[in-house]
Amino acid sequence: MLRTWRYFLPLAIFFGLLWFLYTGLSLNPREIPSALINKPTPIFALAQLHSPEKKLGNADMKGKVWLLNVWGSWCVSCRYEHPFLNELSKAQVLPIIGLNWKDKPEDAKAWLAKFGDPYTASVSDLDGRTAIDFGVYGAPETFVIDATGMIRYKHTGPIDATVLSEKLLPVIRELKKS
């Protein structure tokens, strides 16, 4: 009994190794788990893109479940996700605040005029410091923030129909219930 068990041990070790290697290969190295999940939203108050004399910050969003979407007119994937944001905006599910990351305001405004503006408001992060506070390392990135101002979910990369219906909307629905 013991003998036969010993013959299968190397095989078991081999499959264990295979499992580790396969898992390593199938993970996406660019999806870095956010350090900010279940942490309070970083404090910011930035000039609004369309009316720079007015500021908008996390304090203004208290009491609402909202979305923060990091975008830029220079960002290719942002264009890909844009129609989906437009759809979400039309459905009036929740306020979408755009963090216009390291962009020229005139370029950003022209971009929105051309492709549609899904944002309740966009704010200009000209020097990128607010993005650093949010742990942003590429655009687009999307944060779901609850009524108490806690970050509850982060999606890295472009949003599409699947991401919207399987990831973001369930989280949003859950947060709106509580």
Added chain:
Amino acid sequence: MKAIARIFLANAIPGAEFGAFVAWKARQCLTFILIACAFAAHAQTPTPEMAPMSPELEVRLKKLETELRCLVCQNQTLAESPAGLAGDLRREIRLLADQNKSNEEIKEHLRARYGDFVLYRPPVDGKTWLLWFGPFFLLIGGAILLWIMNRRRNAMMQTVAPVDADALQRANAILKDE
């Protein structure tokens, strides 16, 4: 990105042998890296120049930057990465240093935003202990295995009955006759 992945899926998945599957996975990873780097190139926006720093500060920050990872081109340190985000993070480090923050405080500041991933030397905690101590466990396990096997072999050698003098004489006699 999805479309490319789907093309690979379409010609490699159904009923294909394992080798083809691994090759497909490898191709998928490569495609991903290439696309990611193409996007990373877009993130390069010039960083405003800052006041010159003292030689001591420059040496200190340069050393600190080699201990921090650039999140865009992940195998480069902040010191050597040409990515726009790395420039922004170098500026952030400089600003923190100007506020008399220590190296540890600066690292903690970045870790709170970007997670452990930003540190080249991961901290020892519940999630990483296997990474830190696993090799030593393997070493100790191997040593114990070696010791057991050695002991068993020695025991086996001793169970071989010593050859008695009579038998030896008879054997010699037979050999001489031949």
